[in-house]
Amino acid sequence: MTTAQEKEDVNVNEEDFVEDIVIDPSIDQSFENHVNDAIRSKVPQFLEMVKTADLIPTLEKIRCTESMEALLQRFLKARSGDVNLAFKFLKEDCEWREANQILSLRTKSMDDMLVAGRNPILKETIVSMIPQGCLGRDKQGRPILYRKVTGNMNVQKLAELGYSVEEFLIYQAWMLERTVAMMNDKGQWISIMDLGELNLTKMMGNLNIVKAFTALAKNHFPERLAHNIIINAPTVFGIVWRAVQVWLDKETQKKVSIFSSPKNWKPALEKEMDLNLLPTESGGPAHLSYSPSSFDP
Structure with a gap:
């Protein structure tokens, strides 16, 4: 009824x-095949920001088998190549993953x-x-x-x-x-x-x-x-x-x-x-x- x-x-x-x-x-739709040269060119700058913030140990742990370059490209593409926004995005994700022990879920x-x-x-x-x-x-x-x-x-x-x-x-x-x-x-x-x-x-x-x-x-x-x-x-x-x-x-x-x-x-x-x-x-x-x-x- x-x-x-x-x-x-x-x-x-x-x-x-x-x-x-x-x-x-x-x-x-694969992001790997849609990362343009503009985004790739910003990876070194992004990596330096990550190193300065001492995030490398965390990233080495949570990236598992994903390459560091691919990880950084994902976050850059998600923020349309804006390095500052991508860094903030990545930092917040790292904090969330550490706080909730996300890696252990695997x-x-x-x-x-x-x-x-x-x-x-x-x-x-x-x-x-x-x-x-x-x-x-x-x-x-x-x-x-x-x-x-x-x-x-x-x-x-x-x-x-x-x-x-x-x-x-x-x-x-x-x-x-x-x-x-x-x-x-x-x-x-x-x-x-x-x-x-x-x-x-x-x-x-x-x-x-x-x-x-x-x-x-x-x-x-x-x-x-x-x-x-x-x-x-x-x-x-x-x-x-x-x-x-x-x-x-x-x-x-x-x-x-x-x-x-x-x-x-x-x-x-x-x-x-x-x-x-x-x-x-x-x-x-x-x-x-x-x-x-x-x-x-």
């Missing part, structure tokens, strides 16, 4: 509907993050709130991150289970850090986000969480996202998209494709990946793995 609120959600102005926004998957499993010493139903609750996993590799060999935003996200419920929003975000950081490790610290990933169960009320209720997810990836994993594919975008998604765009720089916005109908997103996804990798949550044949998790070491 349709609720009064759902009826209200349907009766939104047509201007609030986002038509399909499609990024051509044949376009190489060796942890999902059960380490959600089960050990915690409420026994926490893992089940989070999985039901936001099913997510790594589906495998796309046709270019990049990891495919999947997340279904169900509308069941309930911060109060997590608090009742003894799990703070901050801990939940570290769990999301674990997922991204494990993905970087799977890539051997090189390259980028693509992301699929299914919004099919959301109406306006549920979307607005999850806006702060979406903002936190967005900030986490943008602030601490720069130039790791190649393509973000949003599927089953509801009619009223335009309202949220206009809000989300405020948090995204123009380059990131260019990496987002939005589809409302399966008749459009299925052909688009098929250009990127084998549709047999799509999970049952989005109408595919695959099953998300939680024991062990697809992100586990």
Whole structure:
């Protein structure tokens, strides 16, 4: 039965509907292939600033197998080649990684993050709130991150289970850090986000969480996202998209494709990946793995 609120959600102005926004998957989004000579020429200056600030020991530890040059280029490109802004960005990321022991997340499993010493139903609750996993590799060999935003996200419920929003975000950081490790610290990933169960009320209720997810990836994993594919975008998604765009720089916005109908997103996804990798949550044949998790070491 349709609720009064759902009826209200349907009766939104047509201007609030986002038509399909499609990024051509044949376009190489890899940051390594789009670092121009202007950015490369600033790496020596950036490196000197890093040395002067005594950040080299920290960077040597957190970069793992990524070259120092590639790391600095990522941060420079994310700040359009502005060395001062890139330095501030990098310094803040180093401080966050040290304070939250992010490097140690690489060796942890999902059960380490959600089960050990915690409420026994926490893992089940989070999985039901936001099913997510790594589906495998796309046709270019990049990891495919999947997340279904169900509308069941309930911060109060997590608090009742003894799990703070901050801990939940570290769990999301674990997922991204494990993905970087799977890539051997090189390259980028693509992301699929299914919004099919959301109406306006549920979307607005999850806006702060979406903002936190967005900030986490943008602030601490720069130039790791190649393509973000949003599927089953509801009619009223335009309202949220206009809000989300405020948090995204123009380059990131260019990496987002939005589809409302399966008749459009299925052909688009098929250009990127084998549709047999799509999970049952989005109408595919695959099953998300939680024991062990697809992100586990």
